[in-house]
Amino acid sequence: MLLNGREIEFKDQAPVIINDRTLVPVRAIFEALGADVSWLPESMKVVANTASVNVTMTIGQNDYFVNGEKRTLDVPAQIMNDRTMVPARAAAEAFGCSVGWDDASKTVIING
Incomplete structure (x- = not known):
């Protein structure tokens, strides 16, 4: 996975493809995008914030929120x-990035 031409390193868990969607560790992707990340275990939610964007995703739910606006995931957040x-x-687009796919190298390309 590339973000603005630089590889994002996933140390503990490699990306996984489910239903033609690439799932990545939430902390790695959100921190690479410049967000602070919090895990709320009692509600099973992940919250990522920058100065202008707030993202909330809940384990097992297809709905998530960007600055209070409801959006839908093709594949829910999961553990x-x-x-x-x-x-x-979804993670990249929540922060205003464009996302592409290089089929030859099986690489997600994020710009923004």
Whole structure:
């Protein structure tokens, strides 16, 4: 996965493809996008914030919120190997990035 031409490193859990969607560890993708990330275990929510964007995703739910606006995930956020995984496209687009796919290298390309 590339963000503005630089590879995002996923140390503990590699990206996974489910239903043609690439899921990535939430902390790695949101921090790479410049957000502060919080995990709320009692409500099973992930919250990511920058100065201008607030994103909330809940484990097992297709709905998520960007600055209070409801959006829908194709694949819900989920826990794999003790890591919260979210669709890369939704995570990047929540912060105003464009997302592409290089089929030859099987690489998600994020710009923004």
